[in-house]
Amino acid sequence: MTGPLEGLKVLSFCRALAGPYASMLLSDLGAEVIKIEAPERGDTTRRLEPHIKGISSYFNSINRGKKSITLNLRNEQTKKLVFELVKEVDILIENFRPLAMARLGFHYEAIREHNPKIIYASISGFGQEGPYSHRPAYDMIAQGMGGVLSITGEPGRTPVRVGYSIGDLGASMFATIAILAALHERKRSGEGQWIDTSMLDCQVALCENAFARYFATGEIPKAFGSRHPLFTPFQIFPTKDGSIILVVVNENHWEVFCKAVGKEEWINDEQFNTNKARLKNFPAHHQFMNELMRTRTTKEWFDLFDEHGVMYAPVNNIEDVAHDPHVLERDMIVEAPHPRVGNLKFVGIPMKFSRTPCRIERACPDLGEHTVEILSNLVGLSEKEIQELEKSKAI
Numbered sequence: 001m002t003g004p005l006e007g008l009k010v011l012s013f014c015r016a017l018a019g020p021y022a023s024m025l026l027s028d029l030g031a032e033v034i035k036i037e038a039p040e041r042g043d044t045t046r047r048l049e050p051h052i053k054g055i056s057s058y059f060n061s062i063n064r065g066k067k068s069i070t071l072n073l074r075n076e077q078t079k080k081l082v083f084e085l086v087k088e089v090d091i092l093i094e095n096f097r098p099l100a101m102a103r104l105g106f107h108y109e110a111i112r113e114h115n116p117k118i119i120y121a122s123i124s125g126f127g128q129e130g131p132y133s134h135r136p137a138y139d140m141i142a143q144g145m146g147g148v149l150s151i152t153g154e155p156g157r158t159p160v161r162v163g164y165s166i167g168d169l170g171a172s173m174f175a176t177i178a179i180l181a182a183l184h185e186r187k188r189s190g191e192g193q194w195i196d197t198s199m200l201d202c203q204v205a206l207c208e209n210a211f212a213r214y215f216a217t218g219e220i221p222k223a224f225g226s227r228h229p230l231f232t233p234f235q236i237f238p239t240k241d242g243s244i245i246l247v248v249v250n251e252n253h254w255e256v257f258c259k260a261v262g263k264e265e266w267i268n269d270e271q272f273n274t275n276k277a278r279l280k281n282f283p284a285h286h287q288f289m290n291e292l293m294r295t296r297t298t299k300e301w302f303d304l305f306d307e308h309g310v311m312y313a314p315v316n317n318i319e320d321v322a323h324d325p326h327v328l329e330r331d332m333i334v335e336a337p338h339p340r341v342g343n344l345k346f347v348g349i350p351m352k353f354s355r356t357p358c359r360i361e362r363a364c365p366d367l368g369e370h371t372v373e374i375l376s377n378l379v380g381l382s383e384k385e386i387q388e389l390e391k392s393k394a395i
Contacts, residue, residue: 003030004356008183009089012036012066013106015043017139017165018123018199019095020062021172026091026179027065028349028358034085034374035063035365039070039395042367053341055364060344063364064336069375070368070395073104077394082106083114084379091179095123098133108194118192119182123175127198137199142167146203151210154225170202232278232285233257236315237293244293244301245313251275253311260308261292338363371395 008031012023020035020043027033037043048058071078086092092111094101101107101122108120122128125137140161143149148167153160175197182193204211210221213229221229226245228234233248248254251274258266266272271281278285293301298314305312316324322333332348339362349358375381375395389395 002356003028003358004353006030006356008032008091010034010091010093011085011089013092013094013096013101014123016045016095016168017062018168018171018175019093020045021169022121022123022175022179023066023093024062024064025172025176028360029351030356030358031091033066034089034370034378035066035068036073036082037068037070037367039072039368039393042068042070046367052344055338055341055344060338060364061346064346064360065362066365067370067374068365068368069371072394073106075392075394077389077392079105081375081379081389081394083111085374086111086114086118088378089115089118090183091119091121093121093123093175093179097136098122098124098128112192116191117186119179119186119195120192121175121179121182121195121197123171123197123199125199127201128196132200137167139165139167139199142171142199142203146200147207147210148203151207151221151223153223155223157223159223166206167199167203170206171197171199174202174205230279231275232282233289237289239293239298239301240296242298243315244298245315246293247311247313248275249311254278256308257310260304260310263292334360336360336363339366339369368395 005026008026010023010026010031010033012019012033012035014020014023014035015037023033023035035043041047043059043063045059045062046056048056050057052060071081073079073082094106108122111118111120124133125142126132126135140149143152143161143166144159146167148162149159152162175195178195178197182195186192209229213219213221226236231247231249233246236243236245246257248257254273254275255267258264270277272278272285296304302312302314304310314320321327327333330348332350333345334348335343335345338344344363346360346363349360351358372386375386375389376383381389386395
């Protein structure tokens with residue numbers, strides 16, 4: 001069996017990260033994704049370093065499994081081709097700034113005329129409406145305006161960007177969820193619809209706990225470093241030779257931890273015997289914990305915590321993760337063939353299905369690799385017609 005979305009076709013007008021990642025998720029799930037790119041240069045991420053055998057590792061990481069067709073979207077002949085393609089697909093995704101698709105003649109109503117059942121998904125920085133809708137946005141903009149930066153980093157220091165592009169990827173995942181929901185609803189109504197996903201909206205949604213605390217107390221959440229705002233100990237601690245993540249979320253966990261480290265007296269100490277008390281007396285608690293955790297090496301703590309069932313974790317770097325036996329057994333580091341350069345490595349698919357497993361069948365496409373195939377098989381153009389389009393620089 002192939003992925004659960006086998007048989008669905010997606011037309012992607014996406015570039016950079018948010019849109020390509022969403023269409024990649026659909027491709028991973030089994031859909032056929034046709035990526036429209038500008039002739040000659042294509043998606044700007046094709047040129048981002050580092051390159052592996054001439055292939056941008058960044059572009060490859062978010063465009064695996066897709067087909068590439070090159071179309072000059074400002075050419076009148078090309079616009080007709082787009083409308084023919086629209087008739088054959090289930091989903092259209094675009095991540096231009098609002099009104100850009102309208103200026104090209106491909107706004108939702110124009111597309112809907114050619115395919116009333118199409119799911120049309122727009123991903124943008126601030127959404128299709130609102131006072132900021134015209135603004136450009138990248139990941140850092142969304143993180144900053146959505147409140148994420150203000151609660152990330154060490155207390156009293158400059159805010160820190162989340163180490164991966166959660167501004168883009170958050171929008172990608174919410175857009176994908178919305179597309180799947182719209183597909184389900186289409187079975188009932190027989191109609192498509194337009195989905196508007198904003199990077200800013202998605203960052204606000206992902207800050208749910210911070211907003212919940214603000215609404216409850218009126219206090220503005222601040223950066224806590226690696227600490228959890230509601231539980232302690234729940235953070236990274238220094239050891240004799242490195243660091244360790246320690247997590248305690250209830251009094252049973254606390255009792256197990258205290259017995260494991262030989263600090264049974266803390267179990268009944270009124271300063272530390274409840275999570276509320278530990279938070280209230282955090283400076284003293286934090287000092288004692290730091291002193292304690294520095295008494296052993298990271299490996300010694302791992303062995304002790306394994307023996308007693310204390311919740312902990314290492315602070316892995318990317319190389320550590322790439323070689324972790326559990327990660328490898330879960331197929332989270334995989335390879336797939338590229339038509340010119342052989343196998344390339346990828347991060348795998350985190351969605352596991354018992355009957356319809358997802359597979360990465362191929363790496364990213366070369367620019368325009370599938371133009372002839374798509375125009376011939378999906379649109380029904382003859383070889384001569386395709387050659388004429390090439391001559392007129394429509395493709």
